[in-house]
Amino acid sequence: MSHKIIRAIYDDDDVLLKAVKEIRANGNNIEEIFTPFPVHGLDKAMGLKPTKLAILAFIYGLIGLAFAVWMMQYMMISDWPQNIGGKPSFSFVENMPAFVPVLFEMTVFFAAHLMVLTFYMRSKIWPFQVASNPDPRTTDDKFLMEVTLDGSAEDLTSFLKNTGATEITIVNNQ
Amino acid sequence: MSHYEAPIRNPLILGNKSYHDVSNDIARPIESKANKMWWIVFTISLIAFLWGIGAIAYTIGTGIGVWGLNNKINWAWDITNFVWWVGIGHAGTLISAVLLLFRQKWRMGINRSAEAMTIFAVFQAGLFPLIHMGRIWNGYWVMPIPNQLGTLWTNFNSPLLWDVFAISTYLSVSLVFWWTGLLPDFAMIRDRATKPFQKKIYSLLSFGWSGRAKDWQRFEEVSLVLAGLATPLVLSVHTIVSFDFATSVIPGWHSTVYPPYFVAGAVFSGFAMVLTLLIIMRKVSNLEAYITRDHIENMSKVILVTCWIVATAYLSEFFVGWYSGSSYEDFVYLSIGAASGPYWWAFWALLICNGMIPQLLWFKKIRRSFIWTFIIALFINIGMWFERFDIIVINLSRGHLPATWTRFEPTFVDIGIFIGTIGFFFVLFLLYARTFPVVAQAEIKSILKSSGDNHKRNTEKLSNLVKEKREASKD
DSSP states (O other): OOEEEEEEEESOHHHHHHHHHHHHHTTOOEEEEEOSSOOTTHHHHHTOOOOOHHHHHHHHHHHHHHHHHHHHIIIIIIIOOOOSTTOOOSOHHHHGGGGHHHHHHHHHHHHHHHHHHHHHHHTTOOTTOOOOOSSGGGGTTOEEEEEEOOSOHHHHHHHHHHTTOSEEEEEEEO | OOOOOOTTSOOSBOSSOOHHHHHHHHHHHHHSOOOHHHHHHHHHHHHHHHHHHHHHHHHHHHOGGGSSOOSSOOSSHHHHHHHHHHHHTHHHHIIIIIHHHTTOTTHHHHHHHHHHHHHHHHHHHHHHHHHHTSOGGGGGGGSOOOBTTBSOOOOTTOHHHHHHHHHHHHHHHHHHHHHHHHHHHHHHHHHHOOSHHHHHHHHHHTTTOOOBHHHHHHHHHHHHHHHHHHHHHHHHHHHHHHHHHHTSOSTTTOOTTHHHHHHHHHHHHHHHHHHHHHHHHHHHTTOTTTSOHHHHHHHHHHHHHHHHHHHHHHHHHHHHHHHHOOGGGGGSSSSHHHHHSTTHHHHHHHIIIIIIGGGGGGSHHHHTOHHHHHHHHHHHHHHHHHHHHIIIIIHHHSOSSGGGOOOOOOOHHHHHHHHHHHHHHHHHHHHHHHHSOOSOHHHHHHHHHHHBHHHHHHHHHHHHHHHHHHHHHHO
């Protein structure tokens, strides 16, 4: 669906944060904000839902732990039990103390890598991905906000200017 | 706004920096040409690296008989260097993970380079077990994969296999942690690049990072959780490295104090290497505003704490060995026998470099001096190498049977491989210093208003003004 959006550029993170609150209070819809660094409190001000990546990391860790248990039970106990230094090779539980380091490492390995992969997939960042920030200055020192344009362009433009926007452009969003 | 930081804290970013100034400062080394000094150091490192490759090729072609190992001392420089490099590789994750959990803002000036150093150091460490295998082409046998030998699996009871898992998890998680943090900084370089080739390279490296609000929210969550995961990980890695020794029954090795003592020693040597590199880098890359005296002092304090943990372990090892009254304990690496035996020089090098010289850091003048901390850090690097050398060679040189008593002499191949890894390390670090954003500029920008010199001065002025007004209204 094609509609018009306004791109407003801000110079300062504090001005931006205040503007976000004013714009939302005014009933306008903020589609996206591009910032050069994490602005604390911006996600809450925009009304973004908290991310579930931490919970996912916990689940991934459990998967890693379960995988490590299965792997060592299969390799050391059931497939080819060997007498190594008299350690009990017939029972996973009795041999378990020697498995703790690998259990731990596999838990961390799965939790860390799968969480980061999920982050990359969800945020669509991977090699050969083309950057989509509309203005190259947003990775340097400018903050760009995209607001849906419904109603009068002049009204919204002057309202955004009042909130501290320094540059304003109107574009068609595809 | 919540940019307040107590005025008693010194600013972490010096000068009147704006966000754009930060970008300029971090991009400058990448966009400018390398100077003569860089090329000289790079060439020396490259020659050392090539010498190392030659020594490694000779080892692989002929066999590890070309090393100075013998029947009794069957581990020497190879594992000394391995443990030394892994230890050095501990500071990066400690700085980025543990200091993140403790909300230490000063980590932001140094974490990128410390992590880079970690990764490059672990590369060097990983080389040694591989070439020590002799038949390096069978190196994949350490992985638990189905193989041509029927269903013969790796031995999960062995600390050497735990090491494989620990080091590879550590390397890969550190790499991912580092790269994720690099994405916004690569994007900054990409968006200001003027040369098309440069733009292409940094577009590829930045994975198309655009800086959406949702991306940043996830980015911060991922950083925090990765820090939470990496903190126990970094402790586990050197714990497991110490198990290589502690689970054996060789006098001097079979010791329950090893895990915490090794971890503290690793942090000690890692911070020393970070100091060594950053004191030079801040000058060469003009980063004096971001890596300040306070950063150096903070790192010196960590070094002093870990120095005393290590020193306490030395003292307890020495005491327990002596108190046991066992004659075997009189030859272990921390004993009167070692102090007066053929390896007396290694014993004293350890105590002087690791125990005595770092005590200079108690003096505020010294730990705030760039040149003094640099020299002390060099001594610690040497001392920590000797610690591993002592643990391995002195302990192995005195077996239960006096007939097996022997000594270790390194050959030119041993020395060549060690010099080669130092060369390789510096080649990687020098290339990194010219092509990567060496300070986490996005994070620096996020603390600029609370810890930047100019902003702190403004807040102070403001609070003074408020105070004056209050007092004026009282009258």
